Amino acid sequence: MNRGDMIARAKEHFGKLIEEQLDRIEMMKSQTQFIDYSKLDTLVIGIVGGDGIGPYITAQAQRVLEFLLQDKMKQINIEFKVIDGLTIENRVKHNKAIPDDVLEQLKQCHLILKGPTTTPRAGDPWPNIESANVAMRKELDLFANVRPVRIPQEKINWTFFRENTEGAYAVGSKGIRVNEDLAIDFTVTTYEGSYRIIKAAFDYARKTGANKVTVVTKANVVKTTDGMFLDVAREIASEYPEVEWDDWYIDIMTAKLLDPKRRNQFKVVVLPNLYGDILTDEAAELQGGVGTAGSANIGKRYAMFEAIHGSAPRMVEEGRAQYADPSSIIRAAGMLLEHIGYTDEARKLDMALDICGTFERKLVVTGRSTGATGAQFADYIMETLSDNNLEERWREFTNN
Numbered sequence: 001m002n003r004g005d006m007i008a009r010a011k012e013h014f015g016k017l018i019e020e021q022l023d024r025i026e027m028m029k030s031q032t033q034f035i036d037y038s039k040l041d042t043l044v045i046g047i048v049g050g051d052g053i054g055p056y057i058t059a060q061a062q063r064v065l066e067f068l069l070q071d072k073m074k075q076i077n078i079e080f081k082v083i084d085g086l087t088i089e090n091r092v093k094h095n096k097a098i099p100d101d102v103l104e105q106l107k108q109c110h111l112i113l114k115g116p117t118t119t120p121r122a123g124d125p126w127p128n129i130e131s132a133n134v135a136m137r138k139e140l141d142l143f144a145n146v147r148p149v150r151i152p153q154e155k156i157n158w159t160f161f162r163e164n165t166e167g168a169y170a171v172g173s174k175g176i177r178v179n180e181d182l183a184i185d186f187t188v189t190t191y192e193g194s195y196r197i198i199k200a201a202f203d204y205a206r207k208t209g210a211n212k213v214t215v216v217t218k219a220n221v222v223k224t225t226d227g228m229f230l231d232v233a234r235e236i237a238s239e240y241p242e243v244e245w246d247d248w249y250i251d252i253m254t255a256k257l258l259d260p261k262r263r264n265q266f267k268v269v270v271l272p273n274l275y276g277d278i279l280t281d282e283a284a285e286l287q288g289g290v291g292t293a294g295s296a297n298i299g300k301r302y303a304m305f306e307a308i309h310g311s312a313p314r315m316v317e318e319g320r321a322q323y324a325d326p327s328s329i330i331r332a333a334g335m336l337l338e339h340i341g342y343t344d345e346a347r348k349l350d351m352a353l354d355i356c357g358t359f360e361r362k363l364v365v366t367g368r369s370t371g372a373t374g375a376q377f378a379d380y381i382m383e384t385l386s387d388n389n390l391e392e393r394w395r396e397f398t399n400n
């Protein structure tokens with residue numbers, strides 16, 4: 001192909017991307033209100049197993065949720081909807097990140113609890129389809145990825161608000177391979193998209209009394225998109241005089257999370273998608289490993305809660321899936337409860353998880369037959385939840 005044709009083809013592709021993004025902005029502008037769960041006749045919770053150990057651990061999380069919600073379920077209709085089909089095999093069969101019928105079922109839910117899904121990489125036996133995670137975040141417009149990280153002994157209490165639909169991910173699978181020598185990807189920032197995530201972070205800082213927001217970009221180099229993100233932050237900050245805020249560049253922020261003198265000063269952190277992806281893995285590792293963190297993906301109409309570890313296909317191949325640790329997905333279930341305002345249940349579940357997984361450890365999940373099964377661990381959690389002295393027991397361990 002000659003140079004003129006190459007450029008024409010790239011321009012056409014680029015034009016389509018801009019059109020898609022302008023449509024997306026219209027869609028965002030039309031969605032002003034958050035759903036009000038208290039006004040629903042029936043609350044539908046989708047249970048999506050995903051791949052590998054996913055169906056095993058989500059089933060345990062569902063048991064714990066049903067247990068915790070048994071009283072509530074006498075007052076309001078809560079329907080659990082198990083959704084199969086978000087497996088790599090089925091996605092490959094339809095050559096889609098989320099097959100149409102699965103997407104339709106997801107859209108019938110209000111809340112989704114999701115196990116891990118395999119993300120094909122270049123070189124895998126699967127076609128290189130888009131990650132189911134990324135697709136779900138986009139399809140259901142789950143713009144806020146909220147990831148809490150706690151390190152009690154250092155008084156660290158971080159809540160990351162990672163933008164979840166834009167940045168390097170918006171058209172991450174739609175870059176242009178111009179010719180053999182030239183590949184171009186795009187990063188997308190919109191006013192609307194920045195506004196809603198930064199506002200969510202400031203609202204959270206105000207609501208929780210943390211009153212401190214750190215905005216992270218690389219606006220000194222990525223001037224147009226990150227520059228806009230930072231401008232929007234400045235604008236929003238002026239509407240929250242009681243909330244202190246500062247801005248950091250991602251490189252030095254990554255370093256400062258390792259600085260014991262500095263790091264417990266961070267409280268609420270808001271940042272574009274890719275920086276958030278990286279920084280939250282670092283933060284989770286400091287808490288005890290990426291598998292220990294939960295992740296909430298929140299939009300105005302839908303919300304999805306997930307474990308952030310992988311699908312461990314080897315455990316299934318070796319017949320050990322029933323020994324997989326359900327802690328992370330059960331934490332995610334706790335975030336689901338918190339999100340719909342069931343704060344009491346959420347707090348209890350957090351305490352039970354701390355007691356069973358960190359402090360008391362009467363049963364330990366090792367991933368093998370040397371340890372407890374996921375079902376036994378879930379039983380242990382439910383027993384602990386039934387203890388009237390749960391709170392005292394938890395305080396004894398934490399000394400506060």
Ligand code: IPM
Nearest residue numbers: 119131133134277280295308
């Ligand atoms: C995460 C994961 C995903 C992401 C992957 C699986 C596509 O790393 O949830 O942080 O990059 O967002």
Ligand code: MG
Nearest residue numbers: 276277278281
């Ligand atoms: Mg990640």
